[in-house]
Amino acid sequence: MLVRVLKKVIATRYVLPLREGGSLPGLVEADDLGMYVVKFVGAGQGRKTLVAEVVTGELGRALGLPVPELALVEIDPVIGRGEPDPEVQELIKASGGLNLGMDFLPGSLGFDPLSVEVEADFAGRVLWFDALTGNVDRSWRNPNMLLWHGSPYLIDHGATLIFHHNWAGAERYVTRPYDAHDHVLAGSAPDLAAADAELAPRVDEELLRGVVDLVPDEWLSQEPGFGSPQEVRDAYVRHLLARATDRSWLPEVAR
Known part of the structure; x- marks a missing residue:
């Protein structure tokens, strides 16, 4: 059984925006003296991006894949008052409460498939996941992988679990094929x-x-069509369990 809780930290300083992608994540220092790449609940993609980050990231970790440590980051909007960029100020103002942080990997490099050799078993596990x-x-x-101390790490899972944008x-x-060509x-x-x-x-x-229970x-809450957060959790479990059982979605190279 997965026995794990996400560490909770309090943001003490907004360091700088990371202008990659559309969600405007930011580098934030926290009260544990750690640095985190934070995705904000007030960003345009909304809270479902953070749910996907937790569910997919922690599922990957439980399956033995390299995912940077995740944390829940408490944001007080006051930390954004000194930011000169009004877009950043508005984002932080809209993100009071819990946000999602990923452990900052200092000195990491973007993954380049043309210069990094990856073993077939690792490639297979990442593609299956x-x-x-x-x-x-x-x-x-857009690999969404980092190379840190010579090892690859999987990042940015906000675009996974697209089914939760249309629960109906x-x-x-469940059986939707996965296109692996690119x-x-x-x-x-x-x-x-x-x-597999x-x-x-x-x-x-x-x-x-165990993974879904990590989501705050x-x-x-207030998810249309559901009466409680537990009902939403149950729906995630049912869907992912059904997909893991079916597996008609496996790319052709697996057959």
């Missing part, structure tokens, strides 16, 4: 058959409940 969670954002154009039609995503590791001879044999049996209800209630 991305297919399970419907990750549309790990392409050769979520069932049709995946960043498609050219690394990914051993998807081995990954290793990982699929591990994605059971107990694991999924406030990010799941």
Whole structure:
């Protein structure tokens, strides 16, 4: 059983914006003296991006994939008063409360598939994981991987779990095929058959409940069509368990 809680920290200083992607994440210092790349609940993509970051990121960690540590970052809007950029000020003002932080990896480099050799078993596990969670954002154009101390790390999972943007039609995503043609590791001879044999049996209800329970209630409350945060959690578990069981979505290279 997954026995884990996300560390909670309090932001003490907004350091600088990271103008990559559309969510305007920021580098933030916290009361544990750590530095975090924070995605804000007040950003245009909304709280579901943060839910996807937690569910997918922590599921990947539970499956043994390298994901930087995640934390819940308490933001007091007052820390944005000194920022000269009005866009940043408005974002922080709209993000009071819990936000999602990823441990900052100082000195990390963007992953370049043309210069980094990846073993077939690792490529297979990453591709299988991305297919399970419907990750549309790990392409050769935008790998969403970092190289830190010579090892790859998986980042930015906000574009996964796209079914939760339309719960009424979520069932049709259970068997939706995964298009791997432009995946960043498609050219690394990914051993998807081995990954499927290793990982699929591990994605059971107990694991999924442990992962989904890490999401704060406030990010799941008042979800249309649901009566409580627990009902939303149950829906995530049902969907991901059904997809892990079905697996007709596996890319052709796995067959």
